[in-house]
Amino acid sequence: MKLLAIDSATEACSAALWLDGEIISRFELAPRRHTELLLPMVDAVLAEAGLQLPQLDALAFGRGPGSFTGVRIATASVQGLAWAAGLPVVPVSTLAAIAQGMIDAQGAETVACAIDARMGEVYWAQYCRNARGVAELVGDEVVVPPVEVPLTPELKAWHAAGTGWGVYADVLRERLDSQAVDIDGERLPDSREIAKLAVDAFSRGVAVTPEQALPVYLRNKVTHQRGGKL
């Protein structure tokens, strides 16, 4: 299985090429430079592997949540690449990518992910490691104030990750009844994990056409009343 994943949903910008379990990747913390960096990263990983897009089986992208503009940069890019090369696309949650990072790096069994969503809210979701070693969503992805994040009482001993934990560690820890064993408040989504999640999803039949590769913003109220500003 050969799959290329891209992500630009947060401050991080990355591309990763999955080659039957091997990964070639690029990652940079580059706020506001995503349009500049993303395609050169794609080109670099393909060149390193000596591959062309049409030789791949599928593409994947971080479909959000995250910065609206950042999510659209990856979305528009994956649409163009997939359409040109005639490839299917696997949309992957950026929250799931963060959870997968904790599973792989810390051996986490349960992960509570929070991305800072500004305006006093976080993008929030909980995951557990399934039998295949893959982050599996428990409940829903939501955007809520940190004091209102929904919990799953059966699950204990959380690993916690994401910029939401960086900003709201105290509120969130209290909300989790101090059950967070390990907090990584700086972890960002990375295309390496997006690739891994996408390969798993693709093997179970999850894929869309390029036009169906669309962002998931979670925050859908972006205007106020008539004449209001963003």
Next chain:
Amino acid sequence: MKVLGIETSCDETGVAVYDDQLGLLGHELYSQVALHAVYGGVVPELASRDHVRKAAPLIDSLLQRIEVAPEGLDAIAYTAGPGLVGALMVGAMLGRSLAYGLGIPAVEVHHMEGHLLAPMLEDQRPTFPFLALLVSGGHTMLVRVEAVGDYQVLGESLDDAVGEAFDKTAKMLGLPYPGGPELAKLALTGDPSRYSFPRPMVDRPGLDFSFSGLKTFALNTLAKSAATSQDKADIARAFEEAVVDTLFIKARRALQETGLGSLVVAGGVGANQRLRDKLDTLDAAVFYPRPAFCTDNGAMIAYAGMQRLLAGNAMGLAVAVHPRWSLEGLGR
């Protein structure tokens, strides 16, 4: 050679394919006007969200309809500015990645260059050099067009763009957004002799414009009237007359000063019938793009992109958009 053009700078998603031998092969437009109408203006985040949903399917349906396979394209052109930054990024990343995936060049297009060259899509086309009067929602300019890429801005609006003045005045008169065409319709039933509006800046030398005073004048006139529907129609008529007259006087002055013999009228306000009738009385050959190519569209981007391609302006993989971008610095 075939160039696919992609336009996403504001609230219209436009795509088109231009062939340097066969001309325009086809174009598609998705307008977001209805989406923004309830807010009384373009909401940038909603515009970006719509572009990313609509652009790819629009390209797909266009190519199927004109029976051009993706591999049959020779380059992709996209609007890189000026415009709304988030909206521009959608078209730019889509266009650049398409080109990369197909292994063909990508070219950036300046939105206003697209407008300037739009008349070149018609059978009746001007020859260089010519004078262009650009009148849209965001711009009011008189430009000397020496050749593709060689532009000299002779005058522009110091405040509101002319389309903006139309829209704001229309809003004041209680007309739905975007009000330009609505105001023109209302003006048809207005009495031209009832009110007399000023012609801003015509008695000063130079080719710059100012339209915000006219909007205020309309507001004051409305406040002093009984605001009946006839009053409103009369105000609309007087406002339109004043705008048309001002544009006419400045265009005539620019033709005289430059000695140019042809005038190109581009941009959304170019659809205004009274403006067209008046400009047709100029001692010059006057060219208009068809109405669909006066407003934002993909065809003008495909055409301008072809010229840019022929001039050797292909882009690297690092994409940048230019929300503010001067026309004069473009170069050939």
